[in-house]
Amino acid sequence: MHVNNSTVLILSWPEIQVRSNCLILYTACDYGGNLRPTHLKKLYQSLKIARQTTYSGELRTGTKKRLTRCIDLLVQTTKTRHQWNPVTQRETQHRLSFITLTIHQGRNLTAQEAYKKVFVHFIQWMRRTMKVKTYVWKAEFQKRGQIHYHITTPSFIHYQEIRDKWNNLQQQAGLLAEYYAKKGHYDPNSTDIHSVKHVKNLSSYLKKEFAKCIQNQKTTGKVWDCSQNLKSSRYFTLEVTPEQEKALLRLDDQKKIGEITLDQCTVFTGKTEDLLQVLGIKDIKNYDDHLTAIRNKEFKEIPKRKVVRNKKKSELSTGVH
Numbered sequence: 543m544h545v546n547n548s549t550v551l552i553l554s555w556p557e558i559q560v561r562s563n564c565l566i567l568y569t570a571c572d573y574g575g576n577l578r579p580t581h582l583k584k585l586y587q588s589l590k591i592a593r594q595t596t597y598s599g600e601l602r603t604g605t606k607k608r609l610t611r612c613i614d615l616l617v618q619t620t621k622t623r624h625q626w627n628p629v630t631q632r633e634t635q636h637r638l639s640f641i642t643l644t645i646h647q648g649r650n651l652t653a654q655e656a657y658k659k660v661f662v663h664f665i666q667w668m669r670r671t672m673k674v675k676t677y678v679w680k681a682e683f684q685k686r687g688q689i690h691y692h693i694t695t696p697s698f699i700h701y702q703e704i705r706d707k708w709n710n711l712q713q714q715a716g717l718l719a720e721y722y723a724k725k726g727h728y729d730p731n732s733t734d735i736h737s738v739k740h741v742k743n744l745s746s747y748l749k750k751e752f753a754k755c756i757q758n759q760k761t762t763g764k765v766w767d768c769s770q771n772l773k774s775s776r777y778f779t780l781e782v783t784p785e786q787e788k789a790l791l792r793l794d795d796q797k798k799i800g801e802i803t804l805d806q807c808t809v810f811t812g813k814t815e816d817l818l819q820v821l822g823i824k825d826i827k828n829y830d831d832h833l834t835a836i837r838n839k840e841f842k843e844i845p846k847r848k849v850v851r852n853k854k855k856s857e858l859s860t861g862v863h
Contacts, residue, residue, distance in 0.1 A: 554569050556570070558821075560779070560817075561745075563743060564811045565817050611776075612773060619837050639737060640751075642691070642692055643690060643708050646720070651688065652761045653762060654763025657764055660712055660717065664711055679692065679694075689761075701735045709729055771839040
């Protein structure tokens with residue numbers, strides 16, 4: 543089919559997106575690469591503005607969507623398991639840990655300063671030493687204006703190890719000098735760790751804690767991030783079949799699921815076991831495989847390209863073939 547410059551060919555079809563506590567029914571569109579130049583120009587301008595406003599301390603709409611997606615995927619991919627607790631000397635049910643890290647420096651730090659001085663080293667310690675693969679973190683400011691961090695991860699780390707490492711990093715960065723002058727030691731109560739196994743709606747709880755619209759002050763530097771396996775993954779989606787439409791109607795009639803109609807989609811809420819009835823056996827298998835792939839996804843650092851310049855300026859060869 544011929545498409546002239548003034549026509550955009552749009553193909554659309556219904557899809558279901560699976561989230562931790564609901565199903566999203568929406569219409570997926572494909573422009574077939576026929577976006578007008580004016581549309582492309584607006585897209586490039588929005589991307590340029592996004593780069594300029596990055597690290598402002600404010601969670602804009604797009605950033606908040608990415609953060610909530612990562613939190614939702616974290617909840618979907620994490621199952622409750624039995625974990626040996628060295629403190630209680632018994633096995634306990636564990637799903638996610640919620641960690642809070644506080645800075646005791648008297649002068650308030652920007653997000654950029656705190657990240658470079660201590661927090662990036664703590665994240666590296668978690669990944670390399672404690673073998674933490676999956677996590678989400680968020681920076682916030684206390685009422686006194688000092689920054690602190692929230693981290694959630696399915697990994698179980700002894701609270702004393704977290705406290706010792708965090709205080710050691712603060713001491714090395716010179717952030718505990720004032721505390722030492724007053725108390726005579728470098729071991730402030732700067733960490734808080736608790737489990738969220740008793741929280742019923744875990745996804746909503748974490749989104750409320752992490753995805754607050756605006757920081758209470760402007761800053762520079764990162765205010766949130768997550769592990770690469772969450773950042774690079776997407777929700778599990780599939781095209782809607784007539785059987786799935788019938789299943790949605792049946793569950794709606796039985797009052798097992800709720801329906802919320804929005805401008806661009808329909809949200810179906812309910813218990814996980816009821817929502818998954820909409821999917822077929824094959825779809826549930828694919829959904830489980832999707833979550834397993836996210837959990838097991840490995841990322842390796844890409845080595846820098848080595849550029850070798852010959853005598854002739856126009857001839858370049860790289861060490862990668």
